Amino acid sequence: MQTLLNAVRATGATNVVALGGVGYATYLTRWLQYRPTDPVNNLIAAWHVYNFNICNSASCWDAMVPQLMALAPVLVTETGMDACDATWWNALLDWLDARQIGYLAWTWNRWSTDCSSRALVTDYYAATPTQYGSIYKTHLASLPTDTATTVSSSAPRSVEGQAVTFTATVSSRAGGDVPSGSVAFAVDSTDAVSASLDPAGVATATLTFPDDGAHSIVARYLGAPRFAPSASAPLAQQVANAAPTAGPLAGPSDPVAVSAQVALSGAFTDPGTADTHTAIVDSGDGTAATPATVTETLGSGTISASHAYGVAGVYRVTVTIADDDGASAQTTLEALVVFDPAAGSARGAGWFSSPAGAYVSDTTAAGRAFFGFLARYQKDGAVPFAQPGFRLKTDRFAFDSTAYDWLVVTGAKAQLHGSGRVNGNAGYAFLVSAIDGDRIGKDVPDRLRIKIWDAASGAVLYDTQAGDPDGADPVRVLGGGSLVVGQGP
The missing domain is CATH 2.60.40.650 (Immunoglobulin-like)
Structure with missing residues (x-):
């Protein structure tokens, strides 16, 4: 056998060589011991299985074949029987199917219709099966058709929490009917969800990903009575991190x-x-x-x-x-x-040039505005004393405070917040920010900011520093009068 195999390989042939066991290829128990050395490693163990052979039962097959299958491929190159009873042959073919061992029936011939002749057909061209051949044909027809499954992503690059739709398509490798059943979608080897195939053999699943990174998606068709299961190749899903x-x-x-x-x-x-x-x-x-x-x-x-x-x-x-x-x-x-109630008081009176844009209802309005206020905390008080209050008079409106909410004194700066009326109408809030220039240095001018807005809607009515944050330092220099941010009440 080694000489024959060497001669085949010497021609450059790399084909599969089916090497039978002893006893007309009935026994494979010593196949590994006597197999020749193949330089291309392309040998298969050829096995003949008939009902009239000695090794004709599952117990014999179980003892001989699985150990060999772990080391070499096995193919039943001949099988058949000398009777028309399908029981034995179907038992063998089911045993082979369960172990994914291929088989070839003996024989494609029309020499007789008698079952003992083991002729599969009565006619070569029409391929009409004999009674014996019908047993084999019926078994083959009952086998599930091989299928192929593919999977695609609606967004191969997504972010955490984003809904991504995966589409699995299952087809029959033999063509014809469309597979039915369901598909399991697995994320990183863990099944996430199952979906039924539609009449076109398509199933979809929408998934979200709880963490970033590269995730592997596999769609597994679970099979149906006439269709074999199949799985897609892994699909890489890139998921980016999402900010909180x-x-x-x-x-x-x-x-x-x-x-x-x-x-x-x-x-x-x-x-x-x-x-x-x-x-x-x-x-x-x-x-x-x-x-x-x-x-x-x-x-x-x-x-x-x-x-x-x-x-x-x-x-x-x-x-x-x-x-x-x-x-x-x-x-x-x-x-x-x-x-800080002990930080001091704030007071002021005088006038300043109200800039264009301060009065929201008429941004062209400008001119002198007159003001006056006094704010201080009483002993152990949490709210500043609101008498005589804060007043502002412009050529467009007048404002009078009705209550103070808080007074904050920090060095030369004071901020006073409260509520009041515009032209006698309540529902407005105000913020006065003042800097006492004398507390900073000689000849440093006093500066003021006044902001008034609708307390319910937040809509600004008047702001001498429109757009600045509330904590900004005031910039409007007084035209007359003074601001005093003092220590103590």
């Missing part, structure tokens, strides 16, 4: 005294439900940022923090929430008011 979204930052609704603990809270969401998060708080007073407490489930949750301010002021507080991939979001409390 921060909700509003909540703080005290009323001004707080210096040294009191200020509680802050907020919420966040993240479409990356597998992400974890940290948060830091910039209190706006120049101290180092500090961590906040994060409580979360599936990527979304709440933050909480506290801070004590040592100096009165109007502070802008910022919380930064970051996920474990480095993306972040910020939420801000624009004006946290901290007051």
Whole structure:
């Protein structure tokens, strides 16, 4: 056998060589021991199985074939029987099918219609089967048709939380009928969802991804009575990280005294439900940022923090929430008011040139505006004393305060916030920012800012520094009068 194989390979042939076992290829038990050496490693074990052979039962097949299959491919190059009873042959063919061993029936001939002749057809051209051949044909017709499954993505590159539709298409390799049944879509080797095939052999599934990275998608057709299962090649789905979204930052609704603990809270969401998060708080007073407490489930949750301010002021507080991939979001409390009753009072009276653009209803309006105010805290008071109050008179409207909410004095700067009436109509809020130039240095002018807005809608009526944040230093120099930001009441 070695000499024969050498002669075949010497011609340059690399074809498969079917090498039978002993006993007319009935026994394969010593096939490995006696097989020749093949330089192209292209030998298969050829096996003949008939009902009248000695090895004609499943117990014999189980003892002989599986061990060989682990080391070499096996092909039944002859099988048949000398009777018309399908029981034995179907048992063998089912055994071979279960182990994915191929087989060839003996024989394609028309010499007789008697089952003992083992002729499969009565006519070569019409291929009309004999009774014996019908047994084989019926078994082959009952086998599931091989199928092929492919899968595609509606967005091969997506982000965490984005809905991506995957489409699996299942076809019969033999053509003809369209497979039916269902498809299981697996993400990273774990089944995620199943979907039924439509009449065109198509199934879709919409998936979201809780974490970034490269994910493998496989669509597995689960098979049906007439169609064999099949699986698609893995499809790479690239998922980018999505940043968290921060909700509003909540703080005290009323001004707080210096040294009191200020509680802050907020919420966040993240479409990356597998992400974890940290948060830091910039209190706006120049101290180092500090961590906040994060409580979360599936990527979304709440933050909480506290801070004590040592100096009165109007502070802008910022919380930064970051996920474990480095993306972040910020939420801000624009004006946290901290007051110190012992910091002093603020008063002023005089006039200034109201700039064009300050009065929203007529941006061309300009001219002198007259003002006066006095604000101070009473002993142990949490709200500044509002008498005689704050007044503003322009050539377009008049404003009178009805209440003060807070007064913040920080060095030469004072900010006064409250409510009042415009031309006698209530429902307005105001902010006065004043800088006492004398407390800064000789010949430094006093500067003022006045902002008035609708308390319900937030719509600005008047602002001498339109567009500036509320905490900005005032820039409007007085034309006459003075501002005094003093120590003590």
